[in-house]
Amino acid sequence: xxxxxxxxxxxxxxxxxxxALMLGEPEDYINAQIKEYEQSGVIKGYQxxxxxxxxxxxxVTAIIELKVTPQKEKGFDEIAKRIMAFEEVTSMYLMAGSFxxxxxxxxxxxxxxxxxxxxxxSCVEGxxxxxxxxxxxxxxxxxxxxxxxxxxxxxxxxx
Amino acid sequence: xxxxxxxxNDKIKQVKPSGxxxxxDIAVEMDNVISLxxxxxxxxxxxxxxxxxxxxxxxxxxxxxxxKGFIELRKEISNYYKRRFxxxxxxxxxxxxxxxxxxxxxxxxxxxxxxxDEVLIPEPAFVCYRPLTYMAGGKPVVIETxxxxxxxxxxxxxEEAITPNTKILVLPYPNxxxxxxxxxxxxxxxxxxxxxxxxxxxxxEIYGELTYGNRNHVSIAExxxxxxxxxxxxxxxxxxxxxxxxxxxxLGPCDIIGQITKLHQYGIMSxxxxxxxxxxxxxxxxxxxxxxxxxxxxxxxxxIVGKLNEIGLTCFEPLGAFxxxxxxxxxxxxxxxxxxxxxxxxxxxxxxxxxxxxSGEGFVRISxxxxxxxxxxxxxxxxxxxxxxxxxSKG
Numbered sequence: 001x002x003x004x005x006x007x008x009x010x011x012x013x014x015x016x017x018x019x020a021l022m023l024g025e026p027e028d029y030i031n032a033q034i035k036e037y038e039q040s041g042v043i044k045g046y047q048x049x050x051x052x053x054x055x056x057x058x059x060v061t062a063i064i065e066l067k068v069t070p071q072k073e074k075g076f077d078e079i080a081k082r083i084m085a086f087e088e089v090t091s092m093y094l095m096a097g098s099f100x101x102x103x104x105x106x107x108x109x110x111x112x113x114x115x116x117x118x119x120x121x122s123c124v125e126g127x128x129x130x131x132x133x134x135x136x137x138x139x140x141x142x143x144x145x146x147x148x149x150x151x152x153x154x155x156x157x158x159x
Numbered sequence: 160x161x162x163x164x165x166x167x168n169d170k171i172k173q174v175k176p177s178g179x180x181x182x183x184d185i186a187v188e189m190d191n192v193i194s195l196x197x198x199x200x201x202x203x204x205x206x207x208x209x210x211x212x213x214x215x216x217x218x219x220x221x222x223x224x225x226x227k228g229f230i231e232l233r234k235e236i237s238n239y240y241k242r243r244f245x246x247x248x249x250x251x252x253x254x255x256x257x258x259x260x261x262x263x264x265x266x267x268x269x270x271x272x273x274x275x276d277e278v279l280i281p282e283p284a285f286v287c288y289r290p291l292t293y294m295a296g297g298k299p300v301v302i303e304t305x306x307x308x309x310x311x312x313x314x315x316x317x318e319e320a321i322t323p324n325t326k327i328l329v330l331p332y333p334n335x336x337x338x339x340x341x342x343x344x345x346x347x348x349x350x351x352x353x354x355x356x357x358x359x360x361x362x363x364e365i366y367g368e369l370t371y372g373n374r375n376h377v378s379i380a381e382x383x384x385x386x387x388x389x390x391x392x393x394x395x396x397x398x399x400x401x402x403x404x405x406x407x408x409x410l411g412p413c414d415i416i417g418q419i420t421k422l423h424q425y426g427i428m429s430x431x432x433x434x435x436x437x438x439x440x441x442x443x444x445x446x447x448x449x450x451x452x453x454x455x456x457x458x459x460x461x462x463i464v465g466k467l468n469e470i471g472l473t474c475f476e477p478l479g480a481f482x483x484x485x486x487x488x489x490x491x492x493x494x495x496x497x498x499x500x501x502x503x504x505x506x507x508x509x510x511x512x513x514x515x516x517x518s519g520e521g522f523v524r525i526s527x528x529x530x531x532x533x534x535x536x537x538x539x540x541x542x543x544x545x546x547x548x549x550x551x552s553k554g
Contacts, residue, residue, distance in 0.1 A: 011531070011532065018535070022458040022462045
């Protein structure tokens, strides 16, 4: 894998200058690479990873499994486009396995999410079944741990 | 009341505790300290290696091993040295598995040194060579390597230090704390002097897997006529992130290894069994882990060296181990003042160069066995610190 992408996907806060040092490339080259990735859509954007549990009134998140009937010639994409257009949907994936779509939804309360599923998602043509799972606790996102891991006892100062 | 001074061995009373203690006590009392002072990998031992250890315990493999270590492990070590460093050792007679590289160093000194023998120790260097030489009855003779030579040992420095009593040269490369390495031509340059003066070499190659910039570590034992006068000391701690397993080895002529084995046999019996099972797995299937860790260290190394030079703490490019050794003279502080004030005022722990010998004055050791995130944060704090110190002296 491209080392630059690997670093940025873990932590996008490095400056081009720092990246240039780390990778042993000129800063201009790094800037050009990043620009190219951004323009070609390899890099979609930069976001902060937030621990919403620490934010008051941040709402709830649910993962909804959807079983659908793919449409002739268009397959899954048309249905996906309709569902992802709801602003409550924060992520969405087509899956292999016992269901078709995995949809992540954010809402203020569980009732709000439940009603969103019942009134909006279920009504989309081609949806056969839904299963809503509410998230209770976050352990890890994007390689970052959200819980206090057992800190290794590295107190020894051996030279 | 017993006066224990009367009971203690005269020599041990002369041995100083590691110079870092006082400084360490300051650091542990504080919160939020970023430590760039650590001499061990921040990585955990790769899972498959840990698993091999766990499986051996599950199977109840909890007995002593042969004194020299499992023959399977000795064979793997022998294959490994051939594969990586092109030196061939007979697993039956030339390999001893020890409790870390440190035990191997201790044993080699005690096996080779007679009262009054001189042992040459290039410094700055890891702290154990002087006291262990002294305890073995030898006389440690320090060779101060220079920043202008990138802390390599030169032929001239070596020749100057040799006397009729010189018996052993310690070769601690890749070097802790400077990050210096000895490349093939550097070793060739001192080879003849070593042979002409009939010296033995103890080559501490514990950081042999950690070299950068397309330089492979070269073992001096590979050079013409050197294998027969070299004892290589190494281990699993740094390459495989296995410090806590305590496993190392000594490689050398069978006449020396055989004698060392006697000491090991009486003092230790055999090295930890679980660790030996894990080490077999490490040597068989750990190459990729080593190269992944190396590439991570390399990235941190570049970042840290680039930034330090920018901050004005000039730093030659270290090509080995996981340390940088910047010069801090531009701040007007001594190494000890720099390190003490940095941890007090900015909560970043580094080690004063003087912990590694008097020749370390004017330098500090900064370890990059620490996450990139923390390195970045620490560098920012160091930059602020250097700025503040400079403003003080102006005011």
